[in-house]
Amino acid sequence: MARQLVNREEGVEYKGFAPPGKTPAHKVLVEGKALVAALDSGVPADGTLLVKVALSPVSEDNAIANLEEMPGWDFDAERRQAGNAWNDALSTVAIDAPEPMRTMVYTSLYHAMLTPSLFMDRDGSYRGPDNAVHKADCYRFHSTFSLWDTYRALHPLLTLTAAEERNGDFIRSLIASRQHSPHGILPVWQFHGLETWCMMGYHAVPVISDAYMKGIKGFDPEQAPAAMTASAEYGPYGGLEHYMKLGYVPIDLEPEAASKTVEYAFDDWRSRGWRKRWASATSPRGISSARRTGATSSTRRQVSCAPANRRANSARHSIPCSRTSAATTRKAAPGSTHGVCRTTTRA
Known part of the structure; x- marks a missing residue:
């Protein structure tokens, strides 16, 4: 050739x-x-x-071995099998609506199911955050955990629409990544098994918590809280050492301080943490703003705490509502594990 x-x-x-x-x-x-x-x-x-293509996160030999996952050469049969698999996955949601609406919803659901993605060879081999080769035992290792983008809505949706086994695989993959992490923490924004450190927060924590509260099985209930605690208490990450000491991230010691404080408060399920960022004294709308070390509410400064690539600033965050005063927020719906709201009233 x-x-x-x-x-x-x-x-x-x-x-x-x-x-x-x-x-x-x-x-x-x-x-x-x-x-x-x-x-x-x-x-x-x-x-x-007819051409076959196989990939491997580990080696060329493993990529060749992965070709055996599709031993035949019947293209039409493989296409039908893939179509049937997608129809089964999408059928978890039944929609009674006009065709344009059905097309939009099922297309969106299809997009929602693309990630996290399977990231291992036929024999279970994969590369972890330490770039070493590991093997998944009795589960399927996944990666592409865009957690800052997905913890609020996508993962709660997948706990309802994806198979319990797949959700369990997600959690086991997160825990396994923590075990192989050079820093000993859960992924922040993982791509192809490796940490990118994109965005902020330790949002694997609410993803694991939400799955557990909804009865998702398939992962060790003892390893999960240990991994969550390790991430929440890793001081060198994103001003957490100051957050644990002061209850907020100070702007004079850490950039994007207000945004990080609100994100961490959500991950801790400690919604009253946002009060340390509230700027009602200087803003009729009431927004979350940055605060210096030791500053009181009268000396808080309103600043945009996130650079353009963060796609967020101190005025855009939703605030977790559990255990928060009804005077400033509405309560979470009964049974909700991720109730959030946006408030524009004064604290």
């Missing part, structure tokens, strides 16, 4: 060690961000070319 590997990325010099081969036809490996593989196998007799 004729083969060419070409890097179409321009203007970015490769500073590593170039692999053997001077021309595209002689290269077996290229590195870059805009790669193209051109393969020429000739024209099959029936005009149809």
Whole structure:
């Protein structure tokens, strides 16, 4: 089979060690961000070319072994099987609505089910946050935990719409990641098994708590609280050492202080923590704002505490409602484990 590997990325010099081969036809490996593989196998007799592709987080040998997960070459049969699997997954929600609404809802539900994603080989091997190879025992390891984006709505939705086994796999994956973490904490924003440190908070904690409160099984109830506590008490992360001492994150010692305080208060299920950030004395709307070390309510400063890439600022946070005064917030609905509200009244 004729083969060419070409890097179409321009203007970015490769500073590593170039692999053997001077021309595209002689290269077996290229590195870059805009790669193209051109393969020429000739024209099959029936005009149809079937190709299988397998991936592995561990090795090329494991990727080849993963091909056995689809042993046949019946494309139409595989397509039907995939369609049936998606229909089964989406059928957990029944909708009585006009077709445009049904299309919108089921498309959104499909998107909601794409992540967290399976991230292991057929033999259970995967790479953890320490970049070492581990093996999942009697569960399926998942990654792509975009927790700052998903803890409020997606994960509570999946506890209702996804199979209990899959939800249990999520929690076991989080706990396993904590066990292999160089820092000994749960993932913050995990991608391909590795920590990205994107966004703020330790939102694996409410995800685990919500699953447990809803009766999700399949994970160790002793390991879970130990992992949650380790994350909540890891002082070097995001000003937590100050938060544990003062009850808030001070702006003179840590950036994005107001946002982090509110996020941590949610993760701790300690909703009254937002009171230390409340700026009713200086704002008719009442917003959460930054506070300096030792400052009282009369010396709080209103600032936008999050850079543009955070997609949040001190005025946009929802406030967890359990155990919070009814004078400023509405109570969570009966049975709710994640009741939140947005308040615009003074504290």
